[in-house]
Amino acid sequence: MIRFDAVTKQFPGGTVAVEDLSLTAPTGRITVLVGPSGCGKTTSLRMVNRMIQPTRGSITLDGQDTSRMNEAQLRRGMGYVIQHGGLFPHRTVLDNIGTVPRLLGWDRTRIRARSNELLERVGLAPELGERYPAQLSGGQQQRVGVARALAADPPVMLMDEPFSAVDPVVREQLQDEFLRLQGELGKTILFVTHDIDEAIKLGDQVAVLRVGGRLAQVAEPAYLLAHPADDFVADFVGRDRGYRALQFQETPRLPLRSEPTIVLGEQPTEPYAGWLLVVDDDRRPVGWVEPHRIGTRTVSTGDLHRGGTVATEHGSLRAALDAALSSPSGRGVIVDASGSLCGTVEAHEVLTAIEGTRRPERRGSPA
Amino acid sequence: MIPSLVSWFTDPANWSGEDGIPNRLLEHVAYTAEAILVAAVVAIPLGLWVGHTGRARWLVSLANSARAVPTLGLLFVVSLWLGPRITGDLAFVVPSIIVLALLAVPPLLAGTYAGVQAVDPAARDAAKGVGMTPLQVLRQVEVPNALPLLFSGVRSAVLQVVATASVAAVISLGGLGRYLIDGIALGDYPRAAAGAVLVAVLAVLLDGVFALVQRRVVSPGLAPGGRGVSGRGKDSRSVEVEADSPSTPVRAPA
C-alpha cells in the first residue's frame, strides 16, 4: 500500500506542482493518476521513488516512511516504467531486462533465466532478446520496459504514461496485455496518464488531479463517470461519459429474439427480404448478407457485410447497445461465451433495459 | 617528385641512427601518446563531471574558443617561456608536450561532454529510477553511451597532436617533423616531401587504429541507424502497426 499524506511539492521558483495530496493506492490494485498537463501527476509519481523530494507531507510504503529508506534500495524494490521506455540503447534487450537483478547481485544464470522468462511473459519472441532497443518498434520497446520493471518481482510498480508514445492500435493491445498480466501478478500499481479513457479502462481506482496539483476526485471508474464531483471533473471525463459508463454495467436479461440464419457456403432456400445473418458451421456469426444480391448463389465471404459488432450475453450494456447500433439490419447480434449465436436485440430494447437498471446505489466516495 | 621520393626512401642511410625513419617514427608516436595521455587524464574526467552534473559548462565553451589561438604561436610562447627554466634535452621536449597536451584538451573535453549530454534523458531517468547510485549511472549508462562522441573527440585530438608534433620540430622537437623542417631549411625537397608522406601515413594509420578500437568498444546498439533496421518487427510475434520510425522516438517536452 502506498499512502500520500498531505504531500506538497513546491519547486524552487515557487511553482506548486502538488498541493496537499492525500491518497491511498491499495495493495494489489491499479490506481491511476489522471489529469491535464501541469496537474502534478508525474511529480506525484516521482515522489514515491524519491526521484523528487516532497516539500511537505509524507509518503509511506506499507506503513514505512519512504524518506527514511535508502534511495537506491527503495527504487530497486519498485518497478519503474516511463513513456519512452527509457531503455539503455547500449544494452541488448535481455541485458536491459536484467538491469535490476544485476544491481541486486543475482548470479548470471539466474539473471539470464529470469530475463528470458520475462521476455516471453510480455509477449516478445525469444530471438528479440539479443537485439538492441534501436532495432525494436515502439510497442516492443514498451514491452521491454515493462519486463525490465518486473524483473526483480517488485511488489510495487510505478508507471508514467507507459503507453502514450505508441499508436492507438498498439496502445490498445498493450493495455489489454497489461491487464492480463496484472490479473496474474497482482502488483500494487500507481499509473499516470493524461488519457481519461485509459484511466477508466485500466484503473481499479482513478484519481483526477487538476492544474496546480490538487486532487479533484478519487473514485472507482464507474462512479467517476456517473457522479463527477464538480464541473472540472465532469468536463475532464468527457461529454459522452453517460455512454461510456454503460461499459461498467453488466447486461441484464435482454429480450432476445431468434434470428433466421444461413450457413456460409450454402444457398438461400427461400426468398427472404432484408438482411440475413450468416453463421459458420459452429453457429458463430460471421456477417450479414442481403439475399436479393446473391439470388440462388451460395453465400461466400465476399458477399458479407461485416459492419456490425458482436456483444456477449453477459458483457456490458455498452457492447450490447453498440451491437444494435452498428448492425446494418438494426438487430444487434448477441453471442454466448463460446461465440455462438444466442439471438438478436434491437436498440430500443437495450434502452429499455438500461432504463430498468436506473437505481442509484453505487460505491465510491468524492474527495 | 616520385623518383626522388623513392630514392630517398630506398637510401639505407635514412633507415638507421637517430635521424633514421624508425627512430623518428617512434619519437613521433611517443610524443603523441604522452600528450594524449596527459590531456585525457585531465579532460575526460572533467568532461564527465561537467556532462553529468551540468555544472561549469563555461569550461567547455572556454576550451572551444581557445582553439582560435594559433598553434604555432602557442608553441613559441610556451617554448620561450619554459625553455630557459629547464636544462638539457628536456628543454625542447617538455614545452612541446605541454603544448600538444593543451591542444588535445578542447576536443577531448568537448567530445566527452557532448557524449554525456547526448545520453537519452529517458535512459538516464530510468537508470536512476531502477535504483542505480550516481556512480553506477555514470559507469553503466552515461559512459557507455557517451563513447561514440568521446571517441570522435579522442580521434580529433590524436590528429591535432600528430599534426602539431610535426610543426613542433621548429622548436627543436624530434619526430617526423624533423624531416619536414630540416628539408625545408636545407632546400632538400625530397626529404621534406618524404617527411610529409610519413606524417600523413602515420595520421591515417593512427586514425584507423582508433576507428577499429572504437568499433570494438562501442556497443552495436549505438551504431548509427541501428544494425538490424531492416529486420525490425518483421519476425516478431506481435503484429504491430508501424506509424513512424520508432528508432527515433519524438521526445515529448519535459
Added chain:
Amino acid sequence: MTWLADNWRTVLDLALSHLYLAGIPLVVGLLVSLPLGWAAKRWSRSYPALITTTGLLYTIPSLALFVLMPGVLGTKILDPVNVVVAMTVYTVALLVRTVADGLRAVPDHIEQAATAMGYRGLRRLLGVELPLAVPVIAAGLRVAAVSNVSIVSVASLLGVSQLGDLLVDGYNRVIWGELVTGILACVTLALLLDLVIVTGSRVLTPWLRVQGGRA
C-alpha cells in the same frame, strides 16, 4: 603595445594576406561542398564514400599537405597557391559532411510538403532544403574558419607570408611584443570571420529569430 604602434602597417598588410589565405578557401570550399554534400544526400550510397574520402583528406597534417602541394600542383614551394589549395581541401573535407548532414536533417515531412506543392529539383533545394540547413552549415563554416586561421600561420615555416611571420620572427629574435601581437592578431581575425558567418547565418534565417531567439 609599443611594438604594435611602431609596426601596425606591417601587421595590417600581413593580416590582409592572412585573411586572403584563410578566407578565399572558405568561400571556394563552401561552393564546392554544396553540390558534393547534396550529392551525398541525394545518392545515399555515395555518402559513405564521400565522407570517408573527405575524412581521409582531413587527417593529413597541415604542414605535410603544404609540403606535398607543389608535388601535386607542379608549383614552387613558396607559391601562396599551395596554401590556398591546401586550405580549400581542408574546408571541403570539413564542409561536405556538414552540408550532407544539414540537408539530411531537414525533416521528411517538410520535403514532402514542398514536393507536394510542386517544388522540384534545384528549386526545392534552393528554396526549401538549403535555407533550412543554413544553421548546420554555418556551424561547420565557423569551425572551418577558426581552424583555417590557425593553420594558415603554419605556412610561414615554408616562407609564405602572413601573420605567422610575426610568430616566427618574434620567436627567433625573442621579441615578445611581436609574438604576442601575432597571436592576438590571429585570434582577432578568427573572431571577425566568426562574426561575419554568424551574422550572415542570422540574416539568412529570420524565422529562427522570431521564436524569441531560442534557436
